[in-house]
Amino acid sequence: MKRLSYAGPPALAALACAALLGGCQRGEPAAGAADIQLAETLLPAEPALARQYERSCRLCHASAASKAPLTGFAAAWEARLRQGMPALLEHVRQGYRTMPAKGYCNDCADADFEKLIQFMARDGKRGAA
Numbered sequence: 001m002k003r004l005s006y007a008g009p010p011a012l013a014a015l016a017c018a019a020l021l022g023g024c025q026r027g028e029p030a031a032g033a034a035d036i037q038l039a040e041t042l043l044p045a046e047p048a049l050a051r052q053y054e055r056s057c058r059l060c061h062a063s064a065a066s067k068a069p070l071t072g073f074a075a076a077w078e079a080r081l082r083q084g085m086p087a088l089l090e091h092v093r094q095g096y097r098t099m100p101a102k103g104y105c106n107d108c109a110d111a112d113f114e115k116l117i118q119f120m121a122r123d124g125k126r127g128a129a
């Protein structure tokens, strides 16, 4: 699915804002067009995990419109990872703000969630997990 609208002025404006004013946006680091494109292409290497990812996490975490931290966009995950894996797992199980409980993956075990989080949070330039 193409999301060219996010490659346009809004993304550039957010970047310029961060660059010129030393980060006038609080909270989430702004993803650029390349980050969004990367998030759309990454898939876990393990086939079973890739299937779970494709029908759940990917719906939001590869879409800038959802406001979820993007897959492979490490900057968006840094502060979240500092909470530690147990807290992240709890947030996935229970749901977190606008994220639904279990991220729509009802057959995901904790071990799957952990692998999915590690896959999404890693720097995409190092390649898919």
Ligand code: HEC
Residues within 6 Å of the ligand: 056, 057, 058, 059, 060, 061, 066, 067, 068, 069, 080, 083, 087, 088, 089, 091, 092, 096, 097, 098, 099, 100, 102, 103, 104, 105, 108, 113, 116, 117
């Ligand atoms: C319906 C959309 C949606 C789906 C599906 C989804 N997420 Fe999320 N996720 C979000 C949003 C939005 C946030 C950011 C919430 C916030 O901080 O406001 C988020 C945040 C997270 C976080 C960070 C939580 C924290 O404590 O900061 C983790 C971890 C996460 N998602 C994992 C997953 C996993 C694993 C899957 C798939 C099994 C998944 N998500 C599926 C929307 C989704």
